[in-house]
Amino acid sequence: MDLQKQTAPAAAAELRASDADRDRIADILRDALAEGRLTADEHAERVEGVLAAKTVGELDVFIRDLPAAHQRRAPHVPAPGRPAPGAIPAEPDDNVVAVFSSAVRKGRWRPGRRIHAYAIFGSVEIDLSEALFEYQQVMIRAISVFGNVEVRVPENVSLRGTGGGVLGNFEVDHLDAEDPYAPVVHVDGWSVLGNIEGRPKRGKLVADILDRVQRKVDKGLRKHLDH
Secondary structure, eight states: OOGGGSOOOHHHHTSBOOHHHHHHHHHHHHHHHHTTSSOHHHHHHHHHHHHHOOBHHHHHHTTTTSGGGGSOOOOOOOOOOOOOTTSSOSSOSEEEEEESSEEEEOSSOOOOSEEEEEEESSEEEEEOTTOOOOOSEEEEEEEEESSEEEEEEOTTSEEEEEEEEESSEEEEOOBOOSSTTSOEEEEEEEEESSEEEEEEOTTOOOTTTTHHHHHHHHHHHHHHHHO
16 A cells, blocks of 8 residues: 555645654554554554655554544644733843854753844854743844844744844744643844744753743742731
């Protein structure tokens, strides 16, 4: 059976597949092998196809004849829109500035609600792939003049971008997390003879996205009740 020649529904099928999408399909195939629904040769053939697949539609073909593909999924709830004016303070919690130099924020750090990034003949990297999110909405204001600003987020965080360039490049991927309560990172900015980019970091997932926020809320509630 030539699985790759079967067609998938057009809408979501044309989206580019992520490493997380491939891992999900591989897990389903592994379970099907353990249940005896697939032979070892069939499993190997499909896994090879999964690794080579480029779109979500190509991935779905490999599990179409398995029960897991027909389980009802919860309806998708879109990520929250932009915060209302005044909902996030105008003053930044963190300034990342590179003037004829480079500046980096990465690792297990806590991004505030607003971050300003300035690259003037320099380079700024803001890597949120291992960040500890304490707020659902994070605003990043990026200005690049003959410089470069790169923003990286994990795949289970939503990403939005608004901006442009003057003889420069402004390119922010639109990313929707499956979890409607996942953080949303907004990248706003302008590039003048420079570059601003926002992209997911493939294969990176934040496991403790809102657990810490909930624990913080619970702790504050307990303190309030103790008084």
